[in-house]
Amino acid sequence: MLKISNLNTFYGHIHALKGISMEIKKGEVVSLIGSNGAGKSSTLGSIAGLVRTQSGNVTFMDKDITNMSPHNIVKLGISLSPEGREVFPALTVQENLRLGAYTKKDKVKMSESFTRVYDLFPRLKERIKQTAGTLSGGEQQMLAIGRALMSEPQLLMLDEPSLGLAPNLVLMIFELIESINKQGTTILLIEQNANMALSVSHRAYVLETGNISMTGNAKELANDPRVKKAYLGIG
Amino acid sequence: MDKNLEKGKSKNFILILESFIEKYKVPIAGVSALILLGLPFMGFSQYIMRIFIMIGIYSMLALGLNILTGYTGLVSLGHAGFYAIGAYTASLLSLKLGANFLVAAIGGAVLAAICGLLVSLPTLRLKGTYLSIVTLGFGEIVKMILINWDKVTNGTLGLKNIPRPSMFGLKLTLVNNGMYYLMLVLVALITLLCTLLIKSKIGRAFMSIKEDELAAIMMGIKTTRYKALAFVISAFITGITGAFYASMIGFIEPNSFTFDISTLIISIVIFGGMGTIRGMFLGSAILIAFPEVFRFLMDYRFVVYGLVLVLMMRFRPQGMLGWKSQMPYKLPKLVKESLKKNNKDNLKTQQI
C-alpha cells in the first residue's frame, strides 16, 4: 500500500534520513522504533508531506505522493496524529474532531465518523464543548487519535501515542490501536515504548541515526538481543 | 541535491573572495582609503558629493540600527525618533548655547542614548513584534513632542541656521569638502566602534540573544542588561548621526524625521545584510543612490523602489552581502602564539 524507496531528507544541514526504504501492506500494523533523533518523526513527516525530501520517493496505492502538499495527502487517505498531540487548544473537542473530517463533504458520513469516534472514546463525548487545552494529557491524546480517524483514513500514522500517559492509559491506547486495525485501518506506529509497540505490531523497522538497522517480524524483533539491549536496557 | 550542490559552490565562491581580500587586505584597504580620501578631487559636482555624504549618513544610521536589529535581533521601527533627538539636541545646544559641534553632537548622542535606555526598560519584557510596535509609537511620540513643544523646538517652524561645524578654526562646508571629510571620520569611528564591540564578549552576548534568548540566559548572560545596552549604543550612534545631519542640512523640522525614515533605515539594514558591517555601506549606497539614479523614472521610481524591496526579500532575504564568513575563525594573537608553543610541547593539553 505504502512504499518508500531510498528517501533522503535534510533539516538544514543535518542529514535526517539517509536513504531509507520500507513498505507497508494493507491491513498491517507496522512500527518504527529507535531512539530520540533517529529519524522516526522525519519519516512520518516525509510521508505526510510536512518535510520536503531531497531525493527518493513515496508512493501510496501506486500513486507518487513525494513532496505533495499535506492537505492533498490527507485527501488520499493518509492521516497523521503528530507527536505531542498538537490539538487546537482554543477549539472545543467537537471542533477539533470536525476539523479532522475537514476533507469530507458528505454530512451523513461525517456523522457516522463522529459516532465511531465517540464510540471509541466515550470520554471525549462527555467533553464535547470543552476546549481542548483544558483536557488532560490522556484525553488530548485520545482527541488527537480521534481527530486523525475522522477523515476515515486508509493509513493511520501515530507518532508516539503513549507519550506522557499513565500506564493504564497506555494500555488502553494500545488496545485501541488493535481495535482500529481490526476495523480495517492500516497503521504505522512510532513508539519509544518498544515493548508495547512490538506487542501490537505485525512487523517493525528499527531506525538508527537515519538508517534502517534492522527489520522483520515484530515477535522476532522483540526477542532479538540487540533490540533488547539498545531499547529495553535488558541483557 | 542540486540545491546543496549550488550551496557548496557559492560557499566556495565566498571563500575564494574572502581569501582574496584577506591576502591583499593591505593594498585593498590602501586603495579604498585613497579613493575615499581622493573623491573630492575627482571632479565630482557638489550634487554627487552630497549624495556621497548622504550615503555616509545612512551608513551610520544603518550601523546603529544594525547593533540592535542585526546583532541583537530587536526590530526597531522608531529609529527616526533617536535621529530626531540627536539632531534637535545638538542644534539647540549650538544655537542657544553656542556649543561647538563636538560638544553638541555628543550632547545629542547622549540624550538619544538616555532615551534609548528609557525606551528599552519597559519594552524588554515585550517579545518580537510587540517591541517593534512600541518603538514605532516612540517615533511618533517624539514627532508630536517636536511639533508641540514650541518654546524649545520652535514647533513646525523648525530650527534654521544651524551652524556648520568649525574645526581648528576652519568652518567645514560642503564647498570646501569639510563636511565630506568629517563624514568619513565619523563613519570610520562608528565602524570601528561597531567592530570592536562585535568582536568581544559583548558582541557574542548580543548575537546569542538573537540566536536563542533562553539558551543565552542559561549561559548566564544577563540578557536584559545586554538588550538595554544594545538600545543605548544603537541610539547613541543614531543620535550622533542626527547631529551631523542637522549641521549639514542647516534646517530641521519635525517632518524631517518621519516613519518613512525609520523604514528606510531598516530597509538598508536588511538590504545590505543584517548582522554584517560591510552590508550597511552597500545597502545605503544602493538605496540612497537609487532614487537619484532612477530620477528619470519620474512617477514610477517609488513604485520600482517598492518592487526592489519585495523582490529582494523574495530572492535574497539575507541581504546583498549577508553571507557568513567561510574563513577560519580569527584567533587572538596571544592564542596563536601559545598554540604554536604548545604544539612544540606536544599534545599535553589534549585533555581537560
Next chain:
Amino acid sequence: MKRKLSIILTLAMVMGTFAGCAGKTSGTSSQSGGKASGTIKIAVAGPMTGDNAEYGKGFVNAANMMVEQWNAKDGVLGKKIEVVPYDDKNSGEEAASIAQKIVSDKDIIGVIGHFASGVSMAAAPTYQENKVIEISPSASHPDYSGMGTYIFRNNTVINVEAAAGLDMAINDLGKKNIGIISIKTDWGTSTSAIVKKLVTEKASTGVKVVAHEEVMEGSDDYSPAITKLNAAGADVVICVGMYNLVAPVSKQYKQVNPNIAVVGFSNAYSQQLLDLGGKAVEGLRFPVIFFSGSENPKVKTYVDEYKKRFGSTPSALTSQAYDSVGILLEAIKTAGTTDRAKVRDAVAAIKYDGVTGNTVFNEKRDVQKSFVKVTVKDGKFVEIK
C-alpha cells in the same frame, strides 16, 4: 538558479548605481566645464510625486505655458528657453540634494520653487551660496526671503493678507466672535498668530477670538476642533489652510451649524476647493491676488488657455508660478545677459504686470499686491465688488 538570479540582480543594481553616478558626473562636468550652451534653462522644483504632487505639477504646467509663449517669440536673448522639472517629494532632504544638482548646471539661471516653506528653506542656502535665483511661488514662512539676497518670494506676505481676511470677517460680514482653525505648519502657525494679533488690536470694537484650534495636516476629521469652536460661540471661522483644509472644515462645520460664516486665504483658492467643498463652500469668502473669473483680458486668455491644455482652472499658486517664470525671463531680458548677479538685480528692480496683478519686490524680496475679494456663489468664484 535562485542564487544566480540574485547575484545578477545584485550586480545589475551595483552597476546601475555606479553607471548612474558616473553618467551623471560626466554629464555635469561637461556642462560645467564648457561654456553655457545655446539654451537658457529654468528649473522648476516641487513635489512631482508624493502627497502634494498636484502643486508641483501645476508649477510645471504654468512654467511650460509661459516659456512656450516666449519661445514662440524667439526666446530670450536669442536663445531658446527650456523648463527642467525637478521632483523634491516635498522633502527638505530631497530638496537640498536637488538644489545641489541644479546649481551644478550652469545653464540654469533660476529656480521656480520649492513648494513648502520648510522645503524651500532647506534648499535656499545652496542657491544663495551658488548665486542662483530662487523664486518661490508658494513659500510663506516669514523668514524665508531673509535667507539670502538671491531668495525671492512671489507669494503674498501674510500680514497684509491676514488684515484683508479679517477685514472681510469683521466689516463685510459684521461678525464679532471669531473662531480660528489653522493648520499646524509654519505657515498656519504664523498666519494665525498674526490674525490673533490683529484682532487684539481691534479689541476696543468688541471683536474677539473666542477659540483657536490648531489641526494637523491631513487629519481629515476636524469634528473635535469644530465642536470646540461651536461651543465657544464662534459666528465666523477664519480657516487658515489650503483647499484641503477649508473644504472639509466647511463641510463638517455646516453640518453642525449651517449658519457659520467661513473666511479663507488665497492659498485655498483653487478649482479643487469647489470640487471638494460642493455646497458647503457656498458663501465662503477670501482675499485673493489672482482671480480666474476676472474680466481682465490678460487673465482671461491665460485661464482659457490653461483650461484648454490641462482641463482645470489654474489655482492661485499655479498662477504665481506662471508669473514668477515671466518675472525671471523679463529680468534676463532687461539685464541683457545671463550673468546671474545682474539678473538678480533686475529681478529685484522689476515691475511686472502679470496675471496676479502688479508685482514689485520690496527690500525684503517679498511682494506687495492688492487683493480682490472673492466669494463662492452657485459653485463659482465671484468677485465681491
Next chain:
Amino acid sequence: MSGILTRNCVATVIIQQLFNGLALGMAYALIAVGYSLVFGILRLINFSHGAVYAFSAHIALLFVGLNFGIIPAIILSIVLTGILGVLIDKTALEPLRMNNSIPMASLITTIGMSNIIQNLLMIFFNTERKSFPAFFDFGMIKFGSVQVNSTQVVMFVVSLILLVFLTLIINKTKLGLAMRATEQNSKAASLMGINTNFVISATFFLGGASAAIAGVLISGYYQIVYPGMGFMVGLKAFAAAVLGGIGVLYGSVVGGLVVGVSESYAATFMGSSYRDSVAFIILILVLIIRPTGLFGKKDIKKV
C-alpha cells in the same frame, strides 16, 4: 479658554466629543480588523493595509464616476480590494512562507507593497484630494444640545453589523474553523487536510474587504479621498488593533473605540495637534502593563 465656555457648554462638548469619538473609533475598528485578521494567522504586521484602504476608496470613487451607481460601486470596491489583498499574499508573502523566510522579510515586503500600491494610486488618480459622495448623509439628528450626524450613525451601525458578521464567519463557518485552526497551529491544520495557503489568502480577502467597507464609510463621512489617506489612519488603526489585543476581533473593536474617543478628548482638552499621538501613548502604556494588549492571549511557550 474654558473661562469662555459655560459649565453647560462643557458638558455638551464632552458628550458631543464622545459621539464624535465613537464614530471615529468604529471606523478605526474596521481597519484594525484587517490588521488583526492577518496578524492572528501569520503573526505579521501587514504594513500595506493602509494603502489597501486607500485603494478601496479610490476604486469606489472610480466606479461612482463611471456611473455604476452607488451600491454596485461599493460592492465592486469591496470585491476588488479583497482580491488585492489576496494578490498581495499570493505574489509577495506566500513565496516567503514557502522559503521559511525570517519574519522581518515579510515585514519589509509589506512595506514595499505599501510603497507600490500608494505610488500607483498617485500615478493613476493624482495626488490631489478628491471629493467623495456623501452616501449616507440624511441630515443631523439632535439629542438635546448634542447633534449627531446621520453618517456617524450609519458608520457606527454598519461597522457593528460587519463586525458581528465577521465574528459569525469566524465562529460558525467551515472556513472560519479552518482559519482558527490555522491560526493556532498551521502544521496540524495542514494535517487535517486544510489548504492553509488558501485559508491565509481567504483571510487576506476578508481583511481587504473590511478595509474596503471602512474605506467607503470613512470616505463617505469626510468626503475626501487621496492616495496618502491610509497612512496615518492605518498607523492608528494598527495601534488600536494592538491595544485591544491583536488577533482578537472584539479586541480590535474595543481598541478602536478607545483610540477614537481618547483622540477626540485629547483634541478637546490638549489641542488637535496632540491627537495623532494619543493612540501611541495609550498603546505603550497598555503594552507595558499587559504585554499582549487588553484582550490578547498569551502565547504558550515550551522550553
Next chain:
Amino acid sequence: MAYLKVNSITKQFGGLVAVDKVSFEVEKDEIVSIIGPNGAGKTTIFNMLTGVYGIDSGEITFDGTPIHNTMPQNIVDIGISRTFQNIRLFPNMRVIENVLVGTHIRTKYGFIDTLFRTPRYKREEAQKTLRAIEILNSIGLGNRINDYAQNLPYGEQRKVEIARAIATDAKIILLDEPAAGMNPQESEELLRFIRELRDKGYTIILIEHDMNVVMNISDRIYVIDHGKKIAEGLPADIAGNQQVIEAYLGGVKKDA
C-alpha cells in the same frame, strides 16, 4: 549535608501537577541519573534547578545555600549549567563562539576594556579562547572550531552543547538526554567522556533514555513517573525493580 539537595519540590501548570513533592540528593563527584517515561516531569525538574521555573513549594539547596526561585543567570554563576533536550545552540555562530558564550560569565573585562582593547581584554580573551579550544579538543571537536554550529551533525551538536556548559566553569552539569540521536559508538564515546568529566571533579545529573548509558554510568538513579518519584537506588536495584519496569519499560507484555 548533600552537595545538591532537592527537598520536596512541586510545580503546577494550571491544574496539572507536573512535579509532585520530589526530593533527591546529589553528592559531589557523583553521576546521578533521573529516568522515567517521556512527559514524566524530568525536564521540568531541570527547569526548576536552573531557575527557568520558580517552584511552588519545597526547596533546593546547593552547598547549603538555597537556590530555588533565583534568576537563571545567578544559578549559572553559582555553578550549575545545563544542556537541552532539543539542542539549543546558537546556530549561526561558530562552534568556538558558542563555547566562548559559555565562558561569558567568567569573563570579567568591561565595556571600556572592549573599546580600548586593554591588556586586560587581550589577556582574558586569549585565556578564554584557549580554554574553549582545550574543551573542544578534549571532547573531540578540535577540528570543528571554525564550523557554524548549524552545519554540524546531530551528535556533534550535542557535544558542542556539553562543551558550552562546561565552559561556564560549572560545578554541576545537567545533561538532558545527551545520547539522543547518537549511534552506539558515539554513545560509547560519550559515556567515556562523561566519566572523565566526573573524574575531573564535575558532578553530573543526567536525564537519559538510552538504558545502555544510564545503567553503565550512573552511580545512583532516581525514577520519576507522573511527576512523582517512584524509586531510587543503584542501577542494579533499579533494573530489578518491578514498579520501574512497569512504568518505564512498558508494563505488561501481552501475548506477544
